[in-house]
Amino acid sequence: MSAERRTLVTGAGGFIGGRLVEVMLQTPGYDPVPSLRRWSSAARIGRHPVEPVLCDILDAARLEEVAGTVDAIVHSAVGNREVTVEGTRNVLEAALRAGVGKVVHLSTVDVYGRATGRVGEDRELVVTDREYGDSKIEAERVCREYAERGLDVVILRPTIVYGPFSELWTVEPAQRLSEGSWLLPKEACMGTCNLVHVDDLVRAVLLALDTDGVSGRAYNVNGPDRPTWQAYVEALNAALDLPPLSPPPSTSARARTTVVEPFRKLVKGVYFRFEDPIMSIYKGSRPARLAMKWLQGLLQRVPSPAEYDLYGRVVDFPTERARSDLGYEPRIGMTDGVASSVEWLLHEGVVVPRE
Amino acid sequence: MNRIAVVGCGAIADTFHLPGLARMPDSPKNLVLVDPDTGRAEKLARRHGASETAASHRDVLDRIDAAIIASPHHTHVPIARDLVEAGIPVLSEKPLGVSLEEVTELAELAEARGVVVAVNQTRRFIPAARELGKLVRSGDLGSPLEVEAVEGDRFDWPAATPSMFGARSGGRGLLLDIGAHVLDLMVEWFGPDLRVDDYLDDSFGGSEASLLVRLSGPDVSIRIRLSWLAKQRNEFVISGPDGRARWGIYDLDRITLERPGGAREVRRASAPGAYSDLAVPVLQDFFAAVGEGTSPAAGPRDVLPSMRLMEECYARRSRFDIPWHDFDGDLSRVG
Numbered sequence: 001m002s003a004e005r006r007t008l009v010t011g012a013g014g015f016i017g018g019r020l021v022e023v024m025l026q027t028p029g030y031d032p033v034p035s036l037r038r039w040s041s042a043a044r045i046g047r048h049p050v051e052p053v054l055c056d057i058l059d060a061a062r063l064e065e066v067a068g069t070v071d072a073i074v075h076s077a078v079g080n081r082e083v084t085v086e087g088t089r090n091v092l093e094a095a096l097r098a099g100v101g102k103v104v105h106l107s108t109v110d111v112y113g114r115a116t117g118r119v120g121e122d123r124e125l126v127v128t129d130r131e132y133g134d135s136k137i138e139a140e141r142v143c144r145e146y147a148e149r150g151l152d153v154v155i156l157r158p159t160i161v162y163g164p165f166s167e168l169w170t171v172e173p174a175q176r177l178s179e180g181s182w183l184l185p186k187e188a189c190m191g192t193c194n195l196v197h198v199d200d201l202v203r204a205v206l207l208a209l210d211t212d213g214v215s216g217r218a219y220n221v222n223g224p225d226r227p228t229w230q231a232y233v234e235a236l237n238a239a240l241d242l243p244p245l246s247p248p249p250s251t252s253a254r255a256r257t258t259v260v261e262p263f264r265k266l267v268k269g270v271y272f273r274f275e276d277p278i279m280s281i282y283k284g285s286r287p288a289r290l291a292m293k294w295l296q297g298l299l300q301r302v303p304s305p306a307e308y309d310l311y312g313r314v315v316d317f318p319t320e321r322a323r324s325d326l327g328y329e330p331r332i333g334m335t336d337g338v339a340s341s342v343e344w345l346l347h348e349g350v351v352v353p354r355e
Numbered sequence: 356m357n358r359i360a361v362v363g364c365g366a367i368a369d370t371f372h373l374p375g376l377a378r379m380p381d382s383p384k385n386l387v388l389v390d391p392d393t394g395r396a397e398k399l400a401r402r403h404g405a406s407e408t409a410a411s412h413r414d415v416l417d418r419i420d421a422a423i424i425a426s427p428h429h430t431h432v433p434i435a436r437d438l439v440e441a442g443i444p445v446l447s448e449k450p451l452g453v454s455l456e457e458v459t460e461l462a463e464l465a466e467a468r469g470v471v472v473a474v475n476q477t478r479r480f481i482p483a484a485r486e487l488g489k490l491v492r493s494g495d496l497g498s499p500l501e502v503e504a505v506e507g508d509r510f511d512w513p514a515a516t517p518s519m520f521g522a523r524s525g526g527r528g529l530l531l532d533i534g535a536h537v538l539d540l541m542v543e544w545f546g547p548d549l550r551v552d553d554y555l556d557d558s559f560g561g562s563e564a565s566l567l568v569r570l571s572g573p574d575v576s577i578r579i580r581l582s583w584l585a586k587q588r589n590e591f592v593i594s595g596p597d598g599r600a601r602w603g604i605y606d607l608d609r610i611t612l613e614r615p616g617g618a619r620e621v622r623r624a625s626a627p628g629a630y631s632d633l634a635v636p637v638l639q640d641f642f643a644a645v646g647e648g649t650s651p652a653a654g655p656r657d658v659l660p661s662m663r664l665m666e667e668c669y670a671r672r673s674r675f676d677i678p679w680h681d682f683d684g685d686l687s688r689v690g
Contacts, residue, residue: 023682025559039517043510043583046520046528049560054517164679171585199682206686284628286606327688340679347677348565348585349505 004031007209008070010057010091011077013041015165016106016158016198020074021045023202030206033070037077044165057087060094067094072102072209084135085142092146092153103143103153104208109194109220109317111137111157114309118316121157121218130306140218147216154208155218158201159194159317163337164344166198171350172300174342177237177245178351181301184311185250188303189230191313196223197332207326219322223337224330229311235334239342240351253303260302267299356420356642359383362412362434363426364390364399365515367448372423373403375634379642387415390426395515416441421645424448427518428531432457435472439464444471446641446651450535451658453527455666462655473641473651474658476539480636481607482623484540487593487600490610491544496595499574503592504537506604507582510564521561528562530665533581538568538661539653541579545572547660552576554668555675565675568668607633 007024011017012034024030025048034045034052042052055066057077067073075091078084088105095103110133112119113126125137143153162169176182204221208214227235237245247253271278281288322328345351359376361368368388376382386405389412390396396408409415412422412434422438424431424447432452435445439461451474452458465472478484490496507529517523519532541549549572556563564583571577580587591602599613608626612619627633637652644651 022680026682027684027686039514039520040511042514042517042520043528043562043564046517046524046562047557047559047564049522049526051522052517052520165584202682203686207688284632286608286628289605323689329689331683331685344677344679347675348582349507349580349587350585352588 004029005072005209006031006033006070007072007074008033008035008053008066010035010055010073010075012036012045012052013038014076014078015167016161016201017074017076018044018165019163019198020076020202020205021050022048023199023206025050027206033066035066035077057090058083060090063090063094064097067091067098067100070098070100072104073100074104074106074205074209076106078106078132081131081135081138084132085138088139089142092142092151095153096146096149096151101152102209103146103151104205105139105143105153105155106205107136107140107155107157107218108133109157109159111140112317114313116313116315118318119220120318121220121321144216152212152215154211154214156201156204156208156221157218157317158204158221159196159223161196161198161201163198163341166341169195170341170345173233173236174240174345174351176300177233177240177242179297179301181297182233182237182245183247183253183256183301184233184303184307185247185253186230186245187250188253188308189233189311190228191311192315193227193229193232194222194315194317195225195227195232195334195337196221196330197337200330200332203331204322204326204328207328211326214325217321217325219326219328220317220319221322221328222317222319222330223332223334225334226316227334232334232338235338236342239338240345241353254308256302257305257308260299261305264299264302264304267295356645357383358385358387358418358420360387360389360409360412360415360419360422361405362389362422362424363430363448364388364392364395365425365427366513368423368425369399369402370513371631371634372425372638373399373405374631375638377403378635379638387419389415392515412437416443419443421445421641427516428527429453429518429525432461435461436464439468439470439472442468442470444473444641444645446473446475446638448475449477449539449658450531450662450665451655452662453525453531455659455662458655458659458662462659465655471641471644471651472655473644474653474655475637476536476653476658477630477633477637478536478540479543479652480633480640482626483602483607483610486610486621486623487591487602488540488544490600490612491593495597496593496600497597498595499576500593500595502541502575502577502594504541504577504579505588505590506533506537506580507565507585507587507589509585510583519562524562526558526560526562527669528558529564529566529581529583530556530568530668532583534566534568534579534665534668535661537579537581538664539658541570541577542660542664545575545577548572549575549577549660549664551664551667551671554671555673557675557677558672559674563672567675570664
């Protein structure tokens with residue numbers, strides 16, 4: 001690439017958007033413009049001498065103003081259904097109007113629902129009862145609509161994205177392991193963990209940005225290994241230098257899930273409706289804080305039915321299409337990826353090493 | 356003192372000073388909210404019942420009795436200077452300034468004009484922190500002492516401007532934020548002669564979001580680990596040959612004392628429940644200094660030692676070894 005391409009990164013305060021900005025800043029040819037909904041999410045990217053822009057993707061006018069200053073957009077912002085679907089529409093509309101040359105839209109393999117087996121990009125997209133995957137299906141439809149209207153937009157469907165700063169697949173399992181509260185029996189975790197390191201995903205994004213003639217197409221983005229979930233968790237546990245896992249017998253673990261699940265739904269519902277008063281009680285009263293922490297710990301420890309479903313499902317998301325069209329090949333295997341993740345976890349004090 | 360200006364209408368004004376002013380026994384009757392973003396000033400004025408707004412503190416010098424400065428860090432001293440020169444007492448957010456030089460000049464100016472300048476070093480008002488200070492001074496834990504202060508969480512402060520981050524921060528972030536509180540406590544407990552032995556952070560030219568400071572002084576060594584990136588233990592531990600004291604920073608009313616014979620909690624009655632409750636004592640301290648001539652809990656001279664430490668940290672900053680930050684750079688295509 002001859003000149004630096006100014007690229008707006010939506011969701012730059014998040015795990016993937018934040019890493020993308022960091023990588024662009026150290027890769028010749030890129031000039032990232034991090035976009036944030038709130039300044040409070042600027043701490044990570046603010047470590048660099050960048051000037052983020054404040055832009056709520058539900059604000060179409062503001063988006064159009066910002067899109068007018070860039071050559072490309074990577075859309076990694078995510079939220080509730082409105083943000084994911086209408087926000088994506090706003091991003092693409094702004095891109096089309098401003099003449100932005102390329103948009104990379106980050107979707108997810110959750111668009112395939114609870115698929116099993118070998119799941120290529122032509123597999124039917126399946127609506128489930130989960131807002132995240134379902135709204136990403138709608139967002140993909142919006143992408144295809146704009147591709148037909150002439151916008152150059154590429155869809156990436158990453159799998160389980162882990163690595164430093166991944167709350168969901170690095171921080172959370174590591175914390176559960178270090179607290180001795182990984183309570184899933186081994187036989188429940190024999191499904192496929194389609195791990196992709198965040199740097200491999202970023203590699204795919206950069207390749208997609210620089211590939212012409214693939215507008216409207218979708219690509220699975222997976223890592224090089226297909227470990228079981230048990231193998232991933234054991235690798236993480238070993239890298240954290242923790243004692244071997246000793247989960248409860250399968251029947252009692254399942255029983256706990258059955259008992260706790262209705263309670264979990266109730267707590268979620270109450271928290272969703274009364275977040276502000278609950279947080280003010282949390283901050284103002286020590287007994288309430290201790291009680292809430294206990295409850296939160298319990299709900300985190302006891303696996304949900306969705307976890308059983310995920311950890312037990314045997315599924316592969318092949319990346320041949322990304323290889324042939326984009327030239328993508330994942331380079332970071334589980335061993336290296338887990339090692340650098342744990343190095344980060346310990347450095348940042350997310351988990352405290354055993355004395 | 357009925358006419359108070361709040362200069363800077365960001366999150367700290369909205370969540371701390373303005374609710375605090377409203378809860379004071381003699382809450383000031385006329386509030387003027389000042390912010391270059393006048394829309395923001397008007398929004399807060401409606402929310403908190405302020406009578407007037409202005410775009411600049413210079414527009415209101417003739418009609419205020421005192422001012423609270425809650426603007427971006429680098430503007431504290433320039434604004435305070437204007438106010439002090441007009442004879443108006445000032446309560447400034449921490450850090451009072453961004454360099455030792457400007458804070459020293461402000462201290463001299465305030466003394467020359469006889470105008471009160473107080474700094475919101477909130478932690479000086481926390482009963483648990485006071486208990487720790489007493490314990491340190493009593494020598495009960497023996498000597499030498501070791502201190503470990505670990506504090507932080509994923510940054511979630513509802514910042515209204517980007518002044519603390521990236522290029523706009525002047526490359527100074529977390530240390531001026533949480534660091535200003537922690538270093539102030541260390542100076543209060545161990546005196547002004549602490550020195551910086553080591554300072555590491557994760558700045559790549561912007562605002563650091565993770566840092567490590569090692570300090571030492573007569574009979575004390577201190578390790579401070581702070582983060583804006585991940586939830587920490589949020590605990591201060593002071594250890595000596597004769598015992599150990601622990602303070603969980605959200606427990607404003609208690610510390611735990613561990614002795615060879617066992618552990619016990621030391622509690623202070625009638626402590627505030629949350630940090631935001633500390634606004635009232637902070638404001639009362641300032642108003643007493645103005646009205647009754649008492650010394651504020653923290654004036655410009657009191658924060659010079661912690662300002663010096665922060666400046667020394669930045670002067671010798673080096674980056675953590677964080678290899679996961681480096682991208683392998685391999686963008687070659689296959690196929």
